[in-house]
Amino acid sequence: MATIRDVARVAGVSVTTVSHVFSGRRKVAPATIQAVTEVAERLGYRPNGVARTLATGKSTTVGLHFEIGEDALLLNPFFSELLVGFAAASADYGFTFKLLPHDLDVNVDSASLMGALVVDPSPQNPWVPFLARRGSRIVTISRFLGETEVSSVDNDLGDGMHEVLDHLSEQGYHNLALISVRQRASYAVDIEAAFREGCDQRGLKGEVVFASDLSDRAARRVAIELLERRDPPTAIIGVIDHMALGVLHAAQEMGVAVPEALGVVGFNDTVLSRHAVPPLTTVRIEPEELAREALRLMHGFWLDPNCPDEEIRLPAQLVKRASTQRA
Amino acid sequence: MATIRDVARVAGVSVTTVSHVFSGRRKVAPATIQAVTEVAERLGYRPNGVARTLATGKSTTVGLHFEIGEDALLLNPFFSELLVGFAAASADYGFTFKLLPHDLDVNVDSASLMGALVVDPSPQNPWVPFLARRGSRIVTISRFLGETEVSSVDNDLGDGMHEVLDHLSEQGYHNLALISVRQRASYAVDIEAAFREGCDQRGLKGEVVFASDLSDRAARRVAIELLERRDPPTAIIGVIDHMALGVLHAAQEMGVAVPEALGVVGFNDTVLSRHAVPPLTTVRIEPEELAREALRLMHGFWLDPNCPDEEIRLPAQLVKRASTQRA
DNA sequence: CTGAAAGCGCTAACAT
DNA sequence: ATGTTAGCGCTTTCAG
Numbered sequence: 001m002a003t004i005r006d007v008a009r010v011a012g013v014s015v016t017t018v019s020h021v022f023s024g025r026r027k028v029a030p031a032t033i034q035a036v037t038e039v040a041e042r043l044g045y046r047p048n049g050v051a052r053t054l055a056t057g058k059s060t061t062v063g064l065h066f067e068i069g070e071d072a073l074l075l076n077p078f079f080s081e082l083l084v085g086f087a088a089a090s091a092d093y094g095f096t097f098k099l100l101p102h103d104l105d106v107n108v109d110s111a112s113l114m115g116a117l118v119v120d121p122s123p124q125n126p127w128v129p130f131l132a133r134r135g136s137r138i139v140t141i142s143r144f145l146g147e148t149e150v151s152s153v154d155n156d157l158g159d160g161m162h163e164v165l166d167h168l169s170e171q172g173y174h175n176l177a178l179i180s181v182r183q184r185a186s187y188a189v190d191i192e193a194a195f196r197e198g199c200d201q202r203g204l205k206g207e208v209v210f211a212s213d214l215s216d217r218a219a220r221r222v223a224i225e226l227l228e229r230r231d232p233p234t235a236i237i238g239v240i241d242h243m244a245l246g247v248l249h250a251a252q253e254m255g256v257a258v259p260e261a262l263g264v265v266g267f268n269d270t271v272l273s274r275h276a277v278p279p280l281t282t283v284r285i286e287p288e289e290l291a292r293e294a295l296r297l298m299h300g301f302w303l304d305p306n307c308p309d310e311e312i313r314l315p316a317q318l319v320k321r322a323s324t325q326r327a
Numbered sequence: 328m329a330t331i332r333d334v335a336r337v338a339g340v341s342v343t344t345v346s347h348v349f350s351g352r353r354k355v356a357p358a359t360i361q362a363v364t365e366v367a368e369r370l371g372y373r374p375n376g377v378a379r380t381l382a383t384g385k386s387t388t389v390g391l392h393f394e395i396g397e398d399a400l401l402l403n404p405f406f407s408e409l410l411v412g413f414a415a416a417s418a419d420y421g422f423t424f425k426l427l428p429h430d431l432d433v434n435v436d437s438a439s440l441m442g443a444l445v446v447d448p449s450p451q452n453p454w455v456p457f458l459a460r461r462g463s464r465i466v467t468i469s470r471f472l473g474e475t476e477v478s479s480v481d482n483d484l485g486d487g488m489h490e491v492l493d494h495l496s497e498q499g500y501h502n503l504a505l506i507s508v509r510q511r512a513s514y515a516v517d518i519e520a521a522f523r524e525g526c527d528q529r530g531l532k533g534e535v536v537f538a539s540d541l542s543d544r545a546a547r548r549v550a551i552e553l554l555e556r557r558d559p560p561t562a563i564i565g566v567i568d569h570m571a572l573g574v575l576h577a578a579q580e581m582g583v584a585v586p587e588a589l590g591v592v593g594f595n596d597t598v599l600s601r602h603a604v605p606p607l608t609t610v611r612i613e614p615e616e617l618a619r620e621a622l623r624l625m626h627g628f629w630l631d632p633n634c635p636d637e638e639i640r641l642p643a644q645l646v647k648r649a650s651t652q653r654a
Numbered sequence: 655c656t657g658a659a660a661g662c663g664c665t666a667a668c669a670t
Numbered sequence: 671a672t673g674t675t676a677g678c679g680c681t682t683t684c685a686g
Binding site: 001046048049050051053054059061064066068076077079080083084086087088090091094096097098099100101102103105106107108109110111112134135216245271272275276277 | 378426
């Protein structure tokens with residue numbers, strides 16, 4: 001691999017000059033630029049980013065952490081969509097990603113990270129405080145409800161829930177249940193709060209029940225319990241599509257007709273909801289938008305390390321499908 | 328951030344010693360280790376990986392490239408599963424990942440990569456030759472059918488196809504169609520070859536048709552065409568689960584009973600196949616296994632940069648579900 | 655408009 | 671068992 005010195009020598013200029021034609025951080029004579037570029041091309045020279053990062057102390061790598069573990073989140077297509085969004089947007093901003101392992105690993109080379117994107121952190125997420133303390137700028141997808149102050153980009157899920165409730169009551173569903181999880185991630189908190197408030201406001205009966213984890217199986221178990229009651233809910237909402245699918249399965253197994261006897265609603269509008277039978281009413285959020293905004297914030301931090309934290313809020317929109325359309 | 332020099336000074340030893348207590352590359356007196364560790368702890372010192380990489384010329388970062396684009400691959404849960412597998416295995420080997428953008432970006436800092444993992448490359452994949460030329464070791468998931476010599480870990484999909492054909496003919500499906508794609512990735516090539524050969528061997532009628540891309544929609548369109556024929560196939564196989572789902576939808580829309588009038592088979596055994604209605608017969612591969620093997624190879628290269636390339640082949644196993652069980 | 659030279663934080667001969 | 675020192679490849683004052 002040719003180094004900056006090789007190029008300088010062959011082109012008959014100093015390394016300083018070569019450095020500047022590549023960084024563009026100071027004016028260089030057009031003829032010199034021409035010559036240097038040519039030599040560099042010929043020698044197959046590419047600036048070494050590691051050396052550059054070391055010299056400047058400014059990295060262009062951002063950490064990426066998905067808080068996915070034993071539970072079913074790992075199968076949630078939402079994450080793939082987000083990932084694609086990140087990959088796409090990274091090209092525009094010149095960032096490159098480093099995947100952070102699931103468990104906090106003190107050996108991770110935080111010196112090489114300018115910041116980190118953390119997806120759906122729970123308040124116990126160890127990476128957020130860890131990285132923040134080391135001086136990394138952090139942007140979370142959905143909010144971090146722990147102590148550390150960070151930037152975030154999130155959807156207005158509460159708003160989405162209100163749309164859901166309007167729709168359900170319009171369709172004649174008045175006895176509702178929300179299947180949530182104990183893990184206090186912001187999306188669960190927001191959805192629950194809006195659910196309780198919205199049911200009160202509309203005079204709907206609404207109960208929140210908890211599944212042991214985010215899997216469809218766990219949701220299915222809870223749904224079966226709900227449907228076995230003498231006064232079962234007429235509509236069940238899952239905090240993520242995955243769980244709503246579990247409800248769908250429970251209903252099918254128990255011979256409960258959807259949407260006639262039971263309305264089912266999910267959140268996120270992943271492929272799963274379109275492919276469900278019947279197709280699932282859900283709340284749409286835009287993963288690519290989330291990714292793009294997150295990277296925009298990150299880029300702001302890169303330009304100005306002292307740029308203050310920001311909280312971006314994107315809309316969430318109800319998508320009506322067959323699982324709640326009583327005709 | 329404390330540097331190695333701060334630690335050395337405070338601990339009253341040389342930087343060399345500090346370096347060695349952290350790298351373990353030479354014996355250091357227990358007492359010294361103790362003292363250095365203590366000071367480091369107190370000062371919050373962490374070795375700077377960027378500097379280390381520069382000094383050693385040996386990085387522990389591996390590039391990760393998913394050849395996902397406009398087509399539906401981005402929604403294929405298989406990738407999430409692989410990703411989780413990579414993340415899990417990386418902990419064991421001490422690797423960390425750098426996501427490579429979809430399009431070849433010459434500005435990517437290949438100097439910081441010891442190697443790259445490329446998932447399902449088509450023969451036109453630009454990253455493989457690019458990185459190989461820069462001296463990165465490459466491991467592909469499924470084989471790279473282009474010119475460049477690389478290591479790979481792959482499943483024996485041909486074997487899986489033979490199991491599929493045995494099963495189908497056993498169930499009385501004798502007029503088969505395989506929906507594949509024009510993109511000549513190794514999985515499509517392998518599956519097609521085994522399909523043709525297997526049908527011949529068993530005296531089954533077998534036709535390969537092509538969808539415009541890997542999406543369920545494209546597969547659905549092709550399936551509709553197939554089913555509208557005067558002599559429609561009695562079983563349709565999709566090269567990935569996603570496409571088989573499209574077939575399922577086409578059948579449903581056209582009132583064709585699955586599995587009675589039509590058998591449907593997919594590949595990969597993603598969540599989608601379990602959640603399909605009816606559940607999809609498919610060929611199971613193990614994403615975590617693939618990830619683990621790939622990283623094992625990569626680690627071998629890290630230990631010995633001259634370690635020869637290797638081609639790992641993992642099994643693929645038929646999973647019989649309702650979509651082909653004629654009772 | 656261009657150079658010289660001092661680092662960035664760490665490793666690895668080469669010494670002792 | 672430990673230390674000295676010369677880099678790794680690049681950026682960046684400070685000079686010209």
